[in-house]
Amino acid sequence: GVFVNGRPLPNAIRLRIVELAQLGIRPCDISRQLRVSHGCVSKILARYNETGSILPGAIGGSKPRVTTPNVVKNIREYKQGDPGIFAWEIRDRLLADAVCDKYNVPSVSSISRILRNKIGSLSQPNQYENGKQVSPQSSISYNHIYPYSYPNAMSPSGTKMSNPPGVPVTGGHVSISRGWPSAHMVSNILGIRAFMDPSAIASAEGYAPKMEDWGSVNRATFPSAHGVNGIDKSAIDADIKYPQPSSTLSSYVPACAYSPSNQYGVYSGPAGSYVSPGHHWQAQGTSLSHPGGGVAMHPSDIHSSMAFKHGMHNHTLISVTLQLLSIINEI
DNA sequence: TCCGTTACGGTTGAT
DNA sequence: TCATCAACCGTAACG
Secondary structure: OOOOOOOOOOHHHHHHHHHHOOOOOOHHHHHHHOOHHHHHHHHHHHHHHHHHOOOOOOOOOOOOOOOHHHHHHHHHHHHHHOOOOOOOHHHHHHOOOOOOOOOOOOOOOHHHHHHHHHHHHHHHHHHHHHOOOOOOOHHHHHHHHHOOOOOOEOOOOOOOOOOOOOOOOOOOOOOHHHOOOOOOOHHHHHOOOOOHHHHHHHHHHHHOOOHHHHHHHHHHHHHOOOEEOOEEHHHHHHHHHOOOOHHHHHHHHHHHHOOHHOOOOOOOOOOOOOEEEEEEEHHHHHHHHHHHHHHOOHHHHHHHHHHHHOOOOOHHHHHHHHHHHHHHOOO
16 A cells, blocks of 8 residues: 555545444455555554544654643742752652642653753842842853853862752852952952952942943943054954963963953854854954953043943043053053 | 564654 | 654564
């Protein structure tokens, strides 16, 4: 006969099989007459006798999801109540609390995935709601400066922290502001605190910059320029792209401009978090993080570009920027 | 020879 | 968009 492998027989043939069987025709004869394997005839007739239907079963798809919002909610509560709880313990509690039964309780791996993907992200806003965590602007600012954020579970030195991956970071255990400061920081290298310490900025200005503000500030503050102190931009770019240990500029730039992890990505250019779409990675020269590309501006440029940011009073930033400019000028 | 069962390679659709 | 997974399919072979 003609059949499509993996696909059900046409309903007409299935119906015909049942009709012929009801007429008393033997399955072997039906198989020959309709040119269908006898195993297929046997299966269809057995199903018809059992269910009364000639239709094939549902093909494809997945089982109903067990990770319902209610289950996720309960898992979150368990985790918040006991941050050290194991996935299998959560599973047991879901059963004990009758949130699930044995047929729809999530697997341990599913619970782990929920903790990693859902609970973790859902818990983030709570950090701000609770008001006991690091101020938003700190992480925001660092996120901008270091678009390649440090993994939560890792300390700056690379040592494992107490929170396993996927476990919501609560209570300020781990924050970027705590995890980041290192000998590579601009503030440590240049002796500038306020620039890298958002709390200093916030306390001085009483203004909590949004992440997009920071990005805009930096993009607006450092428009593309052709060079620094007469140094051709292309030469600088080449230096940035292929930093040499002997290059004074590059010896500063990686430490200032790139996070430790980002330094590995200097050539690959995954700088999309702060580079406008469609821009080549070198466009990051327009940001503070790439001083080689666009820091040849006048203080008036800085002031005008910053002033439009929601009335942000940026004396601190400006002074820091000027210090940076003077250093670069020396270079 | 008949027929129930099952391994196999395939399709499908939700995740 | 792609991979994975688990459901189903009919054929072919076995007993």
